[in-house]
Amino acid sequence: MWAINWKYRNSFAFWRSLVGKLWITIIFLVGCVLIALGLFLLPYIDTNFAESESRDIKRLFTYVCIIGFSLTTFFALFLFTKITQPMQQLIQAANSIRKGNYDTRLSLVTSDEIGELANTFNHMAAQLEDNIRNLNHEKEHLASVLRSMTDAVVTFDGEGKVILTNPPGEKIMQVWCDLDWSQADTDDTSERASASRDVPEPLIPLFKLVMEQGGDQSSNVHVQQGVWSVQMTPLYADSVIRGAVAVLRDVTEEVRLEKMRRDFVANVSHEIRTPLSMMQGYSEALLDGMAASPEESEELIQVIHDESLRMGRLVKDLLDLARMEAGHTDMAMREVDLVDVLERVYRKFSVRSKEQGISLHLDCVQSSIKLHHADEDRLEQVFTNLLDNAFRHTPTNKNVMISAKLVTDGRIPAAKISIKDEGVGIPTSDLPFIFERFYKADKARVRGESVGTGLGLAIVKNIVDAHHGTIQANSIFGEGTEFMMQFPVDSPK
Secondary structure: OHHHHHHHHHHHHHHHOHHHHHHHHHHHHHHHHHHHHHHHHHHHHHHHOOHHHHHHHHHHHHHHHHHHHHHHHHHHHHHHHHHHHHHHHHHHHHHHHHOOOOOOOOOOOOOOHHHHHHHHHHHHHHHHHHHHHHHHHHHHHHHHHHHHOOOEEEEEEOOOOEEEEOHHHHHHHHHHHOOOOOOOOHHHHHHHHHHOOOOOHHHHHHHHHHHHHOOOEEEEEEEOOEEEEEEEEEEEEOOEEEEEEEEEEEOHHHHHHHHHHHHHHHHHHHHHHHHHHHHHHHHHHHHOOOOOOHHHHHHHHHHHHHHHHHHHHHHHHHHHHHHHHOOOOOOOOEEEEHHHHHHHHHHHHHHHHHHHOOEEEEEEOOOOOEEEEEOHHHHHHHHHHHHHHHHHHOOOOOEEEEEEEEEEEOOEEEEEEEEEEOOOOOOHHHHHHOOOOOOOOOHHHOOOOOOOOOOHHHHHHHHHHHOOOEEEEEEEOOOEEEEEEEEEOOOOO
16 A cells, blocks of 8 residues: 555656656647547548558558657657756755755756756855855854953844853853842833843843944943943844844953052042141241240241151152062062061060050060071061051050961961051951051051051062062951961072
8 A cells, every 4th residue: 555655656746747747748739739630631531542441541540640659759758858867966966055065066068058057056056165165264263253352242132132152251141140130120120121131130221222222332330349341332234233242341450440549649649738738837837937935946847847757758658669569679588587587676666665555575486487588678677567557556555466486388388477466456347458558447546646658558568479478467356456477488489
């Protein structure tokens, strides 16, 4: 049964083909011609020939018609087959190209129209292969450019769905998709969600603006603690906006540096304006003769002198910090005995500790701690700055402790130094920022002395970094602060 159906389908397909249709047409035409000749010739034969001769002529006519009909249909079928075979090859070649085999070619070598068609097809296939190859090269070039870009590139279609990203863009999309945007306004969020499903929440307003107005749009978006500069450009198709391309750059560090620059200028202006105002005021008082006695004049002159010294310290600290941050710090690296440096600093602050009623203690576990690559003067500057802060923030009858010992950090010998006070302490919220320039956790907690420049800890941090060391601070507000430093004993490679 299955074989009968298969034969039926094949025969039906043959009669629907070009050869079958042409063959049926020729058979029909030849049959019509033969029937017409028979209708006209048979009466003529019956009237002009005898019965025996007429029978022979009719038989001969029948044989001739059968032979002629057979030969005509056979040669017609042969001719049509020769025509349709190249057409079948052409169809197979076109299907092969449709499937992606662009190197398919026809091997028909004839001088007729079919040969010309084959040559045209081969030329078209070659042009198509070149175009596809060029498109693939352009696609690979574009993909290489996108992969090599450090900026994130994300392409959206008209509905806001992501259709193309580079690796940084993919990373950002994954991170932003995992964030919880539920803290945003509920009505606004639902409205934005209806406009687009895949555009991240911070980019939806910019995406809607590009889709509605066209043209390039740029903005800075804040996501958690980061700041991103977004440049969004529309994608056009026949003068119709069909999507948008967003280029995102992390400008968190640039914004932070710009803020530091503004704060630096503001702080420098403030720190310099204060002593200048005092110097100007007291000098005008002297010029106007407001001092009634030599003692008052001497007091005014002493204030002017103190403020000039304060301004000189500020300028010196600024120059030192600028040189350190620029990498132009001059350091005389040699072998240094850290215990000797600490004992010298201890003796320097012993007199001050007696004057302020503060107990100063020095505890060195080893009698000698050698640093093979250090600058003795810079280390003394570090300890001096830290002890000066400790004394200024520690009330009377409290303790300031200095300790030093050798430790092993990952099989690497290192010197660990601690300077701990029992002063007012530093709030936990201020601890991450105490090593920044001009940062003062609480100016009101300085015990009666002139406020520092706010550059001491920044200079300390730069000196410690130059020695390939580390420094950190622990503090409990109201109980005291401890600065812990660690320096490598051997020379860094």
